[in-house]
Every structure is written in C-alpha cells, then in structure tokens.
Amino acid sequence: MAFKEKLQDEIDEIEKILNSYLPEETGYQKTVIKAMNYSVLAGGKRLRPMLMLETYRLFGGNGKVVEPFMAALEFIHTYSLVHDDLPAMDNDEYRRGKKTTHAVFGETMGILAGDALLNYAFEVAASAFEIELSSNVAVALKVLAEKAGIYGMIGGQVADIESEGKHVEIETVEFIHKFKCGALIESAMLIGAILAGATQEEQNKIKQIASDVGYAFQIRDDILDVTGTTETLGKPAGSDDKNSKSTYVSIKGLEQSISDVEILSARALNTLSSLSCSNTFLEELIKMLIMREK
16 A cells, blocks of 8 residues: 555554544533634644554554543644633644634634643543553553653643843753653654554664654754744744744754755664564655645
C-alpha cells in the first residue's frame, strides 16, 4: 500500500478511536462538552497518536491498551492549543482554517474547555488499567503526566511567554522548542515503546529519536511561519513576528534553519535504523512530518 493511502487509513483509524472516547453532549455541563468536542474534531494531523501507535507496533505491540493513551495525548495537545489561542496568550481567532474555541464559545468557556480536556485526558488514560493491569501502564501514565507538565510542555510554554518581546539566546529557544512542542512528541513515542515492552536501551534510543524529531518539527514550524501563508497553514502566518517572539529562524537565519532541520532528521532516522526492529511507515512518517508544508 502506498504511503499516502496508509496515512489516510491510519488517520481514519485514529479518528474512530478519538470519537469513541469523546464525552456525550448531555447534562448541565453540555456547553463545555460541546466546546471540548468542537476543539478535538476541528481537525489536525493527529501526528502524536500516530507516532505512539507506530512506535508501539515497531516493538511488536498489537493490543488495545495503547488506544486510551492515544486519545488522552491528543486531548492534552488539543487543550494546549485551546489555551494558546486565548486572548491572554496568542489571541488567535483561527486554527486549522476554523474559528478557535474561544472565538465560537467565548473566552470563559474556552478556558473551561481546555481545563476539561486536560482532566478528561487522564480519566481516559487511566481507563487503560481496565484493559491491562500492568506496571507498563503505570509507567506510561507517569510519562504522560510529566511530559505535559512543568517538566515538559507547560515548562516550555512558560519560557516562551516570558521570552516575548525580548532578545533571547539560542539556548532559550532550544529549551522552548524541546519542551513546548518536543515533550509531547517524546511522550508519544516513549509511551508506545513502554506499552509494547521495549527494553531500557531501546527506550533511550526512542527518547533521542523523539527529541530530534520534536526539535526539527518546531524549527520547521518557525520556517513555515516565515515562508507559509495563512491559507496554507490554516492559522495566521507571521504570528511570531506579530508577537515579537525570538525564533530559531530569527536567530539562525532561514538557510541555516533549513540545514539544521535536515541534520536533525538524518540523525533521527539513523538512530531509528540502528534498532533491531523496523517500521517503514514510521520512517516515512518522520520524514513527512519534518519536511511538511503546513
């Protein structure tokens, strides 16, 4: 099967999994549930659950225990976008070509929808114990919490906000990229490996691969913010400049940034090929994500 056909099949599979875990829009809390579901169903590349699933398969995983973690991670990623778009943060009215959650439901409900998605994500992830009562599920749950929190995505977001309007060094930008974006990509691949029973050595290699992929992905995001259009990206182009953010491109320049993405990509793929197992689709997926146009 061609890569594009396999990719679409996998996206369809992930959408079914996400839909199966979405809460019903009933009760006194139905407005916030509608806002939650609107946010999740607004689209997206679904790359985090896809990376989790394919890493799980890389190490021979073939059960259902990965599915609640796939949904939980996408809910966490979605909540972060809902909050990113708020007036107190980036103040964006469009994402993925659609109105942002706060633009549709109001700022207050946007805050609550993000809060609800974060809490609901852990409710869903914990349901994995009903499928498999094992230490691997417990370790995976800890990774999910850590990479979404102060030592992961939120830590990167704090540094990002505090850097706005300031000239910062490349080390600060690297921290922001590796934590704000890279932490959830590392979470995705590491959880997939853990749930499939990968050895500690294999997990360490997956961490390095995911770190390189996450960093390259975010540098590519900085590049696209300069070279892309709002129509292509599905969100406002040039927002980094509008928000006075120091980015990899603003510090290193466009040419060097493109070169560094290629170096990180090659290193990630070389590390992946050093494993005793292989997954051709995962290799192609990593290439596509890093060199994407939107």
